[in-house]
Amino acid sequence: xxxxxxxxxxxxxxxxxxxxxxxxxxxxxxxxxxxxxxxxxxxxxxxxxxxxxxxxxxxxxxxxxxxxxxxxxxxxxxxxxxxxxxxxxxxxxxxxxxxxxxxxxxxxxxxxxxxxxxxxxxxxxxxxxxxxxxxxxxxxxxxxxxxxxxxxxxxxxxxxxxxxxxxxxxxxxxxxxxxxxxxxxxxxxxxxxxxxxxxxxxxxxxxxxxxxxxxxxxxxxxxxxxxxxxxxxxxxxxxxxxxxxxxxxxxxxxxxxxxxxxxxxxxxxxxxxxxxxxxxxxxxxxxxxxxxxxxxxxxxxxxxxxxxxxxxxxxxxxxxxxxxxxxxxxxxxxxxxxxxxxxxxxxxxxxxxxxxxxxxxxxxxxxxxxxxxxxxxxxxxxxxxxxxxxxxxxxxxxxxxxxxxxxxxxxxxxxxxxxxxxxxxxxxxxxxxxxxxxxxxxxxxxxxxxxx
Amino acid sequence: xxxxxxxxxxxxxxxxxxxxxxxxxxxxxxxxxxxxxxxxxxxxxxxxxxxxxxxxxxxxxxxxxxxxxxxxxxxxxxxxxxxxxxxxx
Numbered sequence: 175x176x177x178x179x180x181x182x183x184x185x186x187x188x189x190x191x192x193x194x195x196x197x198x199x200x201x202x203x204x205x206x207x208x209x210x211x212x213x214x215x216x217x218x219x220x221x222x223x224x225x226x227x228x229x230x231x232x233x234x235x236x237x238x239x240x241x242x243x244x245x246x247x248x249x250x251x252x253x254x255x256x257x258x259x260x261x262x263x264x265x266x267x268x269x270x271x272x273x274x275x276x277x278x279x280x281x282x283x284x285x286x287x288x289x290x291x292x293x294x295x296x297x298x299x300x301x302x303x304x305x306x307x308x309x310x311x312x313x314x315x316x317x318x319x320x321x322x323x324x325x326x327x328x329x330x331x332x333x334x335x336x337x338x339x340x341x342x343x344x345x346x347x348x349x350x351x352x353x354x355x356x357x358x359x360x361x362x363x364x365x366x367x368x369x370x371x372x373x374x375x376x377x378x379x380x381x382x383x384x385x386x387x388x389x390x391x392x393x394x395x396x397x398x399x400x401x402x403x404x405x406x407x408x409x410x411x412x413x414x415x416x417x418x419x420x421x422x423x424x425x426x427x428x429x430x431x432x433x434x435x436x437x438x439x440x441x442x443x444x445x446x447x448x449x450x451x452x453x454x455x456x457x458x459x460x461x462x463x464x465x466x467x468x469x470x471x472x473x474x475x476x477x478x479x480x481x482x483x484x485x486x487x488x489x490x491x492x493x494x495x496x497x498x499x500x501x502x503x504x505x506x507x508x509x510x511x512x513x514x515x516x517x518x519x520x521x522x523x524x525x526x527x528x529x530x531x532x533x534x535x536x537x538x539x540x541x542x543x544x545x546x547x548x549x550x551x552x553x554x555x556x557x558x559x560x561x562x563x564x565x566x567x568x569x570x571x572x573x574x575x576x577x578x579x580x581x582x583x584x585x586x587x588x589x590x591x592x593x594x595x596x597x598x599x600x601x602x603x604x605x606x607x608x609x610x611x612x613x614x615x616x617x618x619x620x621x622x623x624x625x626x
Numbered sequence: 627x628x629x630x631x632x633x634x635x636x637x638x639x640x641x642x643x644x645x646x647x648x649x650x651x652x653x654x655x656x657x658x659x660x661x662x663x664x665x666x667x668x669x670x671x672x673x674x675x676x677x678x679x680x681x682x683x684x685x686x687x688x689x690x691x692x693x694x695x696x697x698x699x700x701x702x703x704x705x706x707x708x709x710x711x712x713x714x715x
Contacts, residue, residue: 247701247702248702249701249702250701251701343679344677344678344679345679345681358676358677358678359678387681387683387684388677388681390679390680390681390682391679440668440670443664443665443668446662446664446665447665449658449662450665457639464712466703466704466710466711466712466713467701467703467710467712468701469701469702471702471703471704472713474713475704475711475712475714476713476714477713477714478713478714478715479712479713479714479715480640482713483640483713484641484642485642487639487640487641487642488641488642490641492647492650492651495641495651496651496654496655496658498639498641499632499635499636499639499641499651500655500658500659502635502638502639503627503631503635503655503659504662512666513662513665516665516666516668516670517665518674518675518676519670519671519672519673519674519675520665520668520670521674521675521678522670522673522675523670523672525675525678526672556654556657557654557657557658558658558661561658561661572678573678574677574678574679575678598679
């Protein structure tokens, strides 16, 4: 499938193309809430492919809030490394910042002032936490999105909106300028309309950065595998429709791959271990928002520090407050060994066992355990029910393994996505896998804003 | 979770909740902690992994560098002689 980026850069554009694009986007955005900010100056870079950033990636001079009231008014005086690299390449132009669950805390995109709506049907969730990035990718014909995953925030919304969602190996892409959720888990990745575009953006932004010392993985390989592993212990988590469709996908893939069922023996506790580690890290990261340094500015500086700090922190949303309290609890001396250290031990087991399996082949699974729910349906879910839906996306995120989501079926008009996981630093092999799949599958889009 | 422990967490996390919010969040937290308890039944004695990959430690040169780009500090904050003005300690 040809790259939309290459096609766009080569194409003649009618006069006023970018202005018309911005106008159409504003109109669509009033219905779908994909963007928090639309940049009217997107056309000023000349002939360049529009790219968006999730609202937790700093863009110089553009209000960047990570979807939180706490960061209202925060205008970064610098670009994140990924933004700088895309702009420096001369091939990309910034079109805006996309909607998200506050600080990345969510699976459905509903922990936002105005939730993004699914590009295929606005009564349904967009998925989260990179909700707007996925909706924007499914709406705009020529556009790529920078998104962020901590536990599945690229895979879930990409799958629910029928786009390609690529999460690279931890440490291949600089996190400098990313508003942290959980440092040992956060990864910047890409959403695009096909695998070629994901590869082009990944190449433009990856590589060592003196400003992020965890960005330490340099050599990326493309080791093709002949085996696909299905993880037995995860099978029961998918609903009936997902299981039936996924089984159809396996039948198609079996023409080219040997499919084997294996057991990791630890993924039943992966989601619990993930949330323990993520909340512990998040609760310390959120301590920097104090009402006078970034974003929200409280007026009365005469107030004593503790009261001032407490008053500022009332502006966190409910899920953020829940995670701060749980993270603070988990880090308490009396229970730290029981929860935090234990979760890190489970993480070590998962990295080891998945790593061994991934040397032999890729792991394949559905990206999401249920059919896309309606916005009204997820509002009734408890936090535990919501966390549990990350069952397929948490394992690769916990282990820092690269993974990619691609659409493979349309059920009742809504896309369904599958996920392929690879070993550390074998990222190109996953992009190649999806490239091969695209040769036999027609992606469908309801919107094609910006068509030429 | 006992009420006393919940109060302690609110205090050290510097969060003040309305009565309704506190009741709802306390109930959720109890449920989430019970959910987390599942890992206590899992046998794991491996060395903990705090990072997914090995991150080699690199040190910067031990050199004093001046940081005088006040623009970098501005974020709507009140400044005085290049310092951010904060509340009383």
